[in-house]
Amino acid sequence: MKSPLIIDYYTDVLCVWAWIAQRRVDELNHQLGENIEIRYHYMDIFGDVHNKINTQWQQKGKFEGFAKHVLKAASDYENAPVNADIWKSSKPTTSATSHQYLKAVELAYDANKSIDMALKFRQAFFIDALDISDVNVLNTLIEQAGLDIGIVNKTIADGRALAALMNNYQVAKQLSLQGSPSYIIDNGRQTLFGNVGYRVLLANVEERLKRPSNEASWC
Template sequence: MSAPLAVDIWSDIACPWCYIGKRKFEEGVRRFGGDVAVIYHSYELSPETPVDFDGSELDFLTAYKGQPRNVMQQMLDRVTEVARDAGLTYDFDRLQHTNTVLAHQLLHLARAHGRQTEMAERLFRAYFTEGRHIGRIDSLAELAAEIGLDPDEVQRALTAGEYLPAVRADQEQAQAYGIQGVPFFVIDGRYGISGAQDPDVFASALGQVAAELDGAAETVR
């Protein structure tokens, strides 16, 4: 292909399967071997969550899902194992559950500077591994500075809600696509893959779409 294959990913920084899906997708891209251009899009799993949630991740899940604590703890343990298999370290005891709308705005700002993939990785690691707070503007400015973005610009843009319309547009597009859970991957605007699939699933889908595009290009010639 002459141009990178476009992949749009809807995810939420507070979604443990989205970070796992990111790793599996990246491995799928490696196995595919071609050029891929990724754009991350906003999806809020629990937009009603306060910035400073009073409790642990276990407390939140127990209330949010209405399930017994032991059942939710087993789920967290299982997710931690799956994350470990993907090369990630999750620490739910340190995790600070929070609202992610500002983090989504930061991802749009980072995209405007060509640093969105790096910003997504930094936010996921800060949230799931390091126990950093990703719901406050000052904390997000610090994380943005770590990947080379201007913290003053981040402070100004997030305070003004400059990228909030872009977040809402992503959410409206997710509704139009019928997306009801994340991660969700859209390849070339036509093929959707839901969930943190095996890397071979991603590699196969990318290869199939690339072959179709190459075939169409040959037909035009």
């Protein structure tokens, strides 16, 4: 049986464009099934939220301006609902806490459990306006998912989860990724990033599936 096409998928859990992309990635998995393998990784976009907003959005309303931007960005996508309170009453300090816990779940259980948990974290923030930089919030979400928080926290206590996260961050920098989400297709033969439409994403992946791995794609 032919090996699946590898798609390395880099996101930040607080990024609205990754939240919008969630439905597209789900559909891609549904359409192509065993022909592809999406490997989830994390990148540092919102590692220091307050510094990011207070500098990059200083002249544009800071948190209030950024909140309006996020709501407007998501308004055209019915599958990406956004709570009006995010970046207003709900202001996570960092995405790194969530990322570390997701790597911890992956180490304690497996990649699929971590992928499921990532969706729950995103839903908690974008739909329920919970602060997913808060360890107590994350512990509750993990327990509600039926996972053993003690086993998960063990991989944090011994440093393995943080090491795995740092590897993700370092590779993202080495690849010079320009934004979240980023799709690295077929070991770097193609890179797509940002608000890529589903048909564009599907066409690029199908093109790679048609061509042998030792032949450059014309896309």
